[in-house]
Amino acid sequence: MTASDLDIVILAAGKGTRMRSNLPKVLHPVGGRPLLQHVVDSARALGSDRILVIVGHGAEQVEKRLAADDIQFVAQTEQLGTGHAVQQALPHFRDDATVLILYGDVPLTRAETLRDLADTVTDKTIGLLTVNLPDPGAYGRILRNGQGQVEAIVEYKDATDEQRKINEINTGIMAAKASHLREWLPQLSNDNAQGEYYLTDIIAMACQSGMGIHVAQPAEAEEVEGINNRQQQAALERYYQRRQADELMVQGVTLLDPARFDCRGRLSVGRDVVIDVNGVFEGDVVLEDGVHLEPNCYLKDCVIGAGTQIKANSVIEGAQVAANCAIGPFARLRPGTQLAEGAKIGNFVETKKASIGAGSKVNHLSYIGDTTMGAGVNIGAGTITCNYDGVNKFRTDIGDGVFVGSNTALVAPVKLGKEATVGAGSVITRDIPDAELAVARGKQRNIQGWQRPTKK
Ligand code: UD1
Numbered sequence: 001m002t003a004s005d006l007d008i009v010i011l012a013a014g015k016g017t018r019m020r021s022n023l024p025k026v027l028h029p030v031g032g033r034p035l036l037q038h039v040v041d042s043a044r045a046l047g048s049d050r051i052l053v054i055v056g057h058g059a060e061q062v063e064k065r066l067a068a069d070d071i072q073f074v075a076q077t078e079q080l081g082t083g084h085a086v087q088q089a090l091p092h093f094r095d096d097a098t099v100l101i102l103y104g105d106v107p108l109t110r111a112e113t114l115r116d117l118a119d120t121v122t123d124k125t126i127g128l129l130t131v132n133l134p135d136p137g138a139y140g141r142i143l144r145n146g147q148g149q150v151e152a153i154v155e156y157k158d159a160t161d162e163q164r165k166i167n168e169i170n171t172g173i174m175a176a177k178a179s180h181l182r183e184w185l186p187q188l189s190n191d192n193a194q195g196e197y198y199l200t201d202i203i204a205m206a207c208q209s210g211m212g213i214h215v216a217q218p219a220e221a222e223e224v225e226g227i228n229n230r231q232q233q234a235a236l237e238r239y240y241q242r243r244q245a246d247e248l249m250v251q252g253v254t255l256l257d258p259a260r261f262d263c264r265g266r267l268s269v270g271r272d273v274v275i276d277v278n279g280v281f282e283g284d285v286v287l288e289d290g291v292h293l294e295p296n297c298y299l300k301d302c303v304i305g306a307g308t309q310i311k312a313n314s315v316i317e318g319a320q321v322a323a324n325c326a327i328g329p330f331a332r333l334r335p336g337t338q339l340a341e342g343a344k345i346g347n348f349v350e351t352k353k354a355s356i357g358a359g360s361k362v363n364h365l366s367y368i369g370d371t372t373m374g375a376g377v378n379i380g381a382g383t384i385t386c387n388y389d390g391v392n393k394f395r396t397d398i399g400d401g402v403f404v405g406s407n408t409a410l411v412a413p414v415k416l417g418k419e420a421t422v423g424a425g426s427v428i429t430r431d432i433p434d435a436e437l438a439v440a441r442g443k444q445r446n447i448q449g450w451q452r453p454t455k456k
């Protein structure tokens with residue numbers, strides 16, 4: 001089978017009442033991505049060029065959030081059951097296609113599991129994904145005959161007490177030829193406990209017409225777990241994070257506690273990266289060789305160069321950090337921050353749209369925004385770039401080797417020439433030529449013979 005004749009239909013029209021939310025269920029996140037997005041991404045990973053999403057409840061929101069050139073949305077205006085849902089897609093299947101049926105609220109099935117299932121489909125067999133659960137709850141049960149062959153699926157609400165003891169359940173995921181679905185789906189009836197058109201009834205139809213049912217099972221049960229409420233969402237979030245943590249450890253990362261690690265985007269790592277507890281990663285994050293993160297760091301869309309140390313409680317977003325820098329503890333690097341090699345950003349320092357030259361240090365209690373800073377600069381504690389006049393933003397330009405004394409306000413636009421020095425407590429409003437000293441503060445007066453006040 002080639003990918004070109006794999007059609008994938010994703011059922012996502014249900015309401016998700018138990019989430020008790022205004023957001024359609026399939027838009028709730030796991031790992032920072034909507035459930036449905038995970039399913040669509042798996043469909044893409046299989047190389048399918050026909051992905052059909054059945055939408056109903058919250059269709060407008062779902063279509064807006066997931067819109068992409070390679071996805072086709074199909075409306076199911078009334079939710080009359082899973083069989084009825086797939087039926088809506090029948091006109092869109094290619095005649096000789098294998099159709100893989102997925103669920104928008106079952107986000108974490110591995111692509112390999114799905115590929116194995118789709119690959120078993122022939123003109124004489126359909127593929128069914130089942131799993132054995134110690135506590136099978138309200139899932140549909142798999143009925144097998146004396147030879148162990150699958151004969152039918154019975155929904156929990158329609159099952160006898162004896163059938164409810166069966167541990168093998170229907171994950172809902174199956175694959176069959178489009179031509180067979182076209183034959184069977186119109187024959188479904190809704191004469192059952194829920195008055196719905198059950199997709200599961202096609203299994204018995206297939207058996208009766210002499211077809212084989214090929215069963216596949218996932219490597220881990222969580223792969224086929226669906227989300228119906230917030231508890232299940234939280235449980236799958238932990239599973240998803242554990243899976244990512246495992247992948248990182250396989251790549252050689254040290255995670256001090258894989259249970260206290262959260263990646264809600266894509267994290268790329270070099271060799272010998274160490275991540276202490278409570279690291280949270282969003283968007284695209286790159287940690288090059290030997291990066292060390294202390295506890296409680298939040299990183300979003302950033303590149304951290306080799307050997308850089310990020311101390312506890314730092315927040316880094318939209319920043320490019322070169323090799324061997326030191327950041328934090330309690331540093332905040334905002335979008336547009338660029339640190340050249342060996343730069344240091346210390347505690348309670350905020351940077352924004354600032355490029356900090358090689359080896360420059362901003363070690364304590366500062367705000368550096370809209371700034372270009374050269375190499376070898378030392379910024380004293382409590383220095384603020386005053387970049388905003390209440391209406392417009394202005395830039396500060398600091399040359400190589402500048403030394404700024406503590407508690408200085410640099411009122412932008414302003415330029416500090418190379419090797420310039422600023423006396424502590426200055427308010428700098430004019431440019432400073434290269435190598436000059438600027439002092440801009442009230443002159444000290446000492447008053448001789450001054451008497452301290454006394455208590456009356
Ligand atoms: C279904 C299966 C059950 C299986 C279980 C696995 C049937 C009849 N039953 O039951 O055997 O164990 O999944 O989770 O198929 N949906 C639509 N349109 C509809 C109805 C459902 O799009 O008209 C979507 C829902 O949004 C959901 C999925 O299909 O994503 C499953 O529907 P749901 O009603 O949850 O099926 P179950 O009763 O759980």
Ligand code: CA
Pocket residue numbers: 226228
């Ligand atoms: Ca369900």
